[in-house]
Amino acid sequence: MSEIRFTKDHEWIHVDGGIGTVGITDYAQSQLGDVVFVELPEAGRNVTQGGEAAVVESVKAASEVYSPVAGTVVESNGALADKPGLINEEPEAGAWMFKLRLADPGQLASLMDRAAYETYLSTL
Amino acid sequence: MTDSQAPLLTTPLDALHRELGARMVPFAGYAMPVQYPAGILAEHVHTRSQAGLFDVSHMGQVDIVGPDAAQWLETLVPGDIAGLAVGRTRYTVFTNADGGILDDLMVSKLADDHLFLVVNAACKHADIAHLRRHLDPRLTLREIGDRALLALQGPEAAAALARLAPEAAAMAFMSIRALAIDGVPCLATRSGYTGEDGYEISVPADRADALARRLLSLPGVKPVGLGARDSLRLEAGLCLYGSDIDTATTPVEAGLAWIIGKRRREQGGFPGAAIIQRQLAEGAPRVRVGLLPDGRAPARAHAEIVDASGARLGEVTSGGFGPSLNGSLAMGYVPPAFAQLGTKVALVVRGKPLDARVAPMPFVPHRYHKQ
Structure with a gap:
């Protein structure tokens, strides 16, 4: 069974078979503006829940991307090095940032489902 | 503020x-x-x-009207304002007693007794107070709101x-x-x-x-x-006040010596003239340079500039991504020994040194109107 969850920092994680795929939401990319550079974690790196995992740079500023859950990075999206603007075009699909093996699937319970995230967005 | x-x-x-x-x-x-x-x-x-x-x-617009307005303004700026022809505009700076820059501005001469100034938004209240404090009683200053x-x-x-x-x-x-x-x-x-x-x-x-x-x-x-x-x-390699130039940078350090005309260099008569004249003659302890990182990662303001051994040379004052350049670019201050074009330095971004080299400015050629 697969599921998608969201953080208050506007990351999403899609979990399938113990592997989570992480990116930033459409709201996040719209706030950042044109993305010109991304720094992604290397495979094998351990990340903590809420810990810095990647950096997204727009023309104006650099923004940290935090891992929604703890785990070990298994892959990052190499396509973003050549085409960082993909994050603006399809943030919740082709522009996934990294995949990780979840350390504790129980952490997903602390994240929002889509309905809760959309409610949260309406309060911003 | x-x-x-x-x-x-x-x-x-x-x-x-x-x-x-x-x-x-x-x-x-x-x-x-x-x-x-x-x-x-x-x-x-x-x-x-x-x-x-x-x-x-949001920028400040100021009229200064009265006899010898240009000669009076020269007591606050190092630019040649007396020699500016009617109908012409010049870039200059207000200096302080240390030779630092209080603001940069455009001065236009509308008539021999009428100057029009455009100053930075964040500095305009301080600039106008500064102008009023030194105002020649024969002159009228009007903030154009x-x-x-x-x-x-x-x-x-x-x-x-x-x-x-x-x-x-x-x-x-x-x-x-x-x-x-x-x-x-x-x-x-x-x-x-x-x-x-x-x-x-x-x-x-x-x-x-x-x-x-x-x-x-x-x-x-x-x-x-x-x-x-x-x-x-x-x-375009142009300075942003508050980032690339401020009260702690002189026009010589900022690479703006060109705004100080020959007569003003010789005669002085502006705040901090002695310090600026000495830097013009002997060189400044640090200078503003263009920096091109090797990769695409932007190096932004306050990124440290270091040499090959990791020793601090100075810091980036403006930096980011240049859409026309299609790459990362920055400017910052280094000692003159590191200011030669092509000098290899590193910019520390998120704790990691990014290789960069001192590069000519503007990064993208100016295309101003030529007659």
């Missing part, structure tokens, strides 16, 4: 910005458009290829403006004249902050909205926000 609790001021174009879908941000106490829906990259590229219209009404300021910039700016004011086309770079634009009485300089040809247009506040809409209706003209204004000026 701006009180962060105070409500934001708005420019006469506020309603237009919101109608155009701008993202408004606080800047120097004003609500200003950082970008429109097109986004900073597209707005930047559009300005370099066609023409961008910028609202810079009832005029907006628009910048029309880009290779198609001249053709666009000429549709509404044919005389604009013949204006020389760094000149000023009264111009009826679509029947609106304006004061226009052929100048800007993008490295492109273009104009800055002072317009009565109550006519600004209509004029901006008229300009935006011209072929090739689109609205451009402060985000692209910053990336354009960075590619």
Whole structure:
């Protein structure tokens, strides 16, 4: 069974078979503006829940991307090095940032489902 | 300084910005458009290829009228203002007693007894207080609060403006004249902050909205926000006050010695002259340089500049991504021994040194109007 969850920092994680795929939401990319550079974690790196995992740079500023859950990075999206603007075009699909093996699937319970995230967005 | 609790001021174009879908941000106490829906990259590229219209009404406009106004202003700036011809505009700075820069500004001579100044938004209250404190009693100073300021910039700016004011086309770079634009009485300089040809247009506040809409209706003209204004000026190698120059940097350190005319170098007579004259003769302890990182990662303001051994040389004062350059670029201060073009340095970004080299500025060639 697969599921998608969201953080208050506007990351999403899609979990399938113990592997989570992480990116930033459409709201996040719209706030950042044109993305010109991304720094992604290397495979094998351990990340903590809420810990810095990647950096997204727009023309104006650099923004940290935090891992929604703890785990070990298994892959990052190499396509973003050549085409960082993909994050603006399809943030919740082709522009996934990294995949990780979840350390504790129980952490997903602390994240929002889509309905809760959309409610949260309406309060911003 | 701006009180962060105070409500934001708005420019006469506020309603237009919101109608155009701008993202408004606080800047120097004003609500200003950082970008429109097109986004900073597209707005930047559009300005370099066609023409961008910028609202810079937050900047300070000041009239100084009276006998020997130019000679008096020279007591506060190192530029040659007495020698400026009527109808001409010059870039200069206010210096302090240490030779530091209080603000940078444009001075235009409208008549022998009439100067028109445009100063930075964040500095305007301090600048005007500074001017008043030193004002010659024979002079009248007026802060022009009832005029907006628009910048029309880009290779198609001249053709666009000429549709509404044919005389604009013949204006020389760094000149000023009264111009009826679509029947609106304006004061226009052929100048800007993008490295492109273009104009800055002072317009009565109550006519600004209509004029901006008229300009935006011209072929090739689109609205451009402060985000692209910053990336354009960075590619053009132009200083941003408060980042690249401030009270702790002298004009010599900032690479602005060219703004100090021969007579002023010899005679001094401006605040901090002794320090600036000594730096002109002996060199400055540090100088502003252009920096090109090897990779695409932006190095932003306050990134440390280090040598091959990791020893600190200085820091980046402005940096980011240049849309026309299609890469990362920065400027910052280093000791003169490291200022030679091609010198290899590193910029520390998130704890990691990024290889970079000292590079010529502007990063993107200026394309000012030549007669």
